[in-house]
Amino acid sequence: MRYLLRRIGFYLIALWASVTLNFLIPRLAPGNPAEILIARFQGRIQPQALQALELQFGITNQPLWQQYLTYLNNTLHGNLGLSITYFPSPVTTMLAQELPWTLGLTFISLLISFILGTFLGALIAWRRGTFLDSLLPPVFSFISAIPQFFLALVLLYVLGFMMGLFPLHGGYDNFVTIGLNPDFIGNVLYHSILPAVTIVVVSLSGWMLGMRNAMVTTLSEDYVLMAQAKGLPESQVMLRYAARNALLPNITGFALSLGFVVSGQLLIEIVFSYPGIGFALLQAVQNSDYALMQGIFLCITIVMLIANFLVDLIYVVLDPRVRQTRS
């Protein structure tokens, strides 16, 4: 319990830190991006919007700490400003629209690649010295070194363009009516196959190799030998004694790699023009839509914190040693 409370405390601090970071970056960057922006839009947007922007970027004469408090207050109330790209939609609306796409894609792909990769890694570690063991690790090492987005490009080209098997961009076709109807859902799934496959292929190797290495160490432990000496069937030994223990460092590794997962996801969305927050972030950057950028960044951070916390929970369930309070 104490372990979990400590972790929650850490996450709260991290949240505060990233909110503050979000606040500080535009204000500390050399040259005043807000002013540039406003100059750019001068004469092209209405005075109220201009005023809103000025307020948002603290082109007020209020002292910094006051701006900070206003900002915190706004954030807590969900007021993240207005997006320029999708003017006049508020940032929160855009986030609500885009987040589910990203979450859906990431969540499913991640789950598939983690489960598959971990299982494969356990399997090839169990059968050392076989053909699989000498073939898969080098192949997958190479694949994992390929930059994700490049693999996405190649797949897009080969399977999408050349062979015409999959759609080339977007989350769904425009002619399908949006809603919870089977047509739409089917269409969505069809569009998500390529991006999902890319994510799975690239991250699979990471899990597989990690699990293999962890298993190799675990398999030389005495308790695995004892499990065999007990005459237990091989599947039980491999799963309940070896894999179950080798899983633990992998889960820690999983938490640490979430950041990379998000980063990779971003690029993949960009390549496939998938309507998630990664793609939106790029558009925001290109359009100097600072409010949306900050909103997305905040959103990503919160999702990360929640994900990390969930992993911590899982770890506590899986490893009984953590539950004991350390003296």
Add this chain to the structure above:
Amino acid sequence: MATNGTYEHDLLLDVRNVSVDYLASNGAVHAVDNVSFTLKRGEIMGLAGESGCGKSTLAYAVARLLRPPAMTTNGEVLYYPRSQDLVRHRKRHEKEQPAGSPVAPIDVLELTSSELRAFRWDELSVVFQSAMNALNPVMKIGVQIMDTLRVHRPEMKAAERKKRAIELLERVGIAGDRINSYPHELSGGMRQRAVIAIALALNPALIIMDEPTTALDVVVQREILELISGLCRDMGMSLIFITHDLSLLLELVDKIAIMYAGKLIETASRDDMYTHPRHPYSYGLLNSFPTIQGPRRKMSGIPGSPPDLRVLPAGCPFSMRCPMAFSECSTVRPSLQPSTKESPEQLVSCHLYNSSFKDEPPTTKDIAAKYEALSERSVAR
């Protein structure tokens, strides 16, 4: 050494000419070289020797628990199952045995994997050296007992399994409610007891204990030893107790086997070994320990260190350190033979007892004198 029930054969285990090699890419190391011994039902045997002499390797070979790069290259491990288990284990021996005839043994090294799985733990269980490492850290110890019951005794129901697990824990002196504890929640001594409880789960005929008390302090060591000897007495189990600490064995076992550089160099009953160790190495081992009572004397110890198994000399492996070595010792390899006419059951692998080399075998006093002389000389330098 009580035996309950009648058995077809007094012999339980007959190990013949077992050799184990460690295969490295540049050659094979003979970790165990042509070792043979026998074990009766209900007998407790101690297997002693220095680190690296091959005692653990031998035991694991008998239990077929060797891992690559170790390989059993030769030999048979003949095991005589209890007659009532004939039906369960020996499906492939179809010919009917007339009642009362001696039970045919099975070769453990030749069992198929499913036969081996049935054999394991039911007939032979192992207590590993470090209990902390032998227990699965993420599994409750009750479950670690019960999963053997589940696999080997499918007719038992869950409630019965639980009852048996509690019973086993209490037998080794752990409170029954501990079946829901994880290994890290137990103390060192308790963990060792837990491992012993798991070993007892199926009432095996033979238990191999690999240095079970080495990692424990002396007080706990004593308790565990008393527990073990009590269990053997009550349940009629045979035991192979591996250790480097000879003094432990003298209290516990019926017979002692000593290994050196992968070879079995002496086997004797406990009393014979204590009163007249035949092999100079056995003598050296016995007398490396100071006695609490008795006159103060100079500690002799055994000069030199164990040989590198990759470059063993021709002849007796102990010859270079032996205070009683003579010319044939470094050229002719000795084999395990009865030592003297007075004690032919005490086998020793030493040329001193070979009548073609020496007319008179040395007495214990002769060996003692040579060791004393050795220590005198080393002091004089």
Add this chain to the structure above:
Amino acid sequence: MPENQKQPEAVRIADTVATDMGTQIDSPLNTGVVGAAAIPGVGTPSPVGGRLRDFWRIVTVNRKVTIGFFIIVFFVLVSIFGPLLVHQDPNALSNETLMPPSAQHWLGTTQTGQDVFAQLVYGTQSSIFWGFLTGVAVTIISLVIGLAAGYFGGVVDDIISLFTNIFILIPGLPLALVLAAFFPFKGLITVSLVIIITGWPWNARVIRAQTLSMRNRDFVESARANGENIWRILFSEILPNEISIIMAGLIGAVISAIVTSVGLQFIGLGKATDVTWGTMLYLAQNGDALFLGAWWWIIPPGLCVAFVAAALSLINYGVDEVANPKLRSEPQPKKVKAKLAAKAEKNEKAVA
């Protein structure tokens, strides 16, 4: 051994007990004998020729390391000598737009008629040089922070660790994007800076862990008890034992720097007039190279990145395998037996 060799034998039994109790095999991280030092035959190098020979042995001891090493050498050579040998100007526009590979343009041309092959070679120089530089910078920073946290411990460590963990939590690429978006100058330096700011926490953590365990070792304790200067302790006692971790971290940082910088440039945060692999990809993507079928423009730069990253990873894995023998793919005992038998036969035949 002659029988009059004197040794304290009675004590040896106690030693045996100690050895038996300490049967836990430490992971390479805990023994302090890691990486190169764990390779048999490589200890303290003999002067000059010795070091070179040791280096050669490290490179050839493991097949993975060898392959990776040679690929990297190839790319480094291209980056140094390539531009001198290529006569085309990568920035020269021409009328031959989007031409497939030909004798004149080995890898075809871009949408604006530029020679792809020339761009690739010049881009190699740029990407590798900046990637390496960035990687080194990240490593140095993480080294300093990790050492400080691990050595000083206590409050200093708590603060630094908190800081590090927060940075690890915040995903790198989005942060890099946001930072780069706010920097008014786009280009190589910005990209590098941004990568440095977001990339240091990983190795800092690893080094901190290693330093912490080193610090409690006896040899460091005795150095402190002797009143040795902090700098001396850090640089002559602790640091040498961490060399292999640092090297592995450096390689990882370079891989990450190269891949991330290409990624950032790909989405448009680099200067379009720079010639790097990343900007090539950016321009190709924006020029719809894929959909126009101009694979020669978009595939080669990506492949180069993949090869460099793969080669560096191979080196890392290979060295890892040498340090931790359990990870090597072991030949099965049957195969070893067969090999030995074959060798024995060969010997017999040779003798006969």
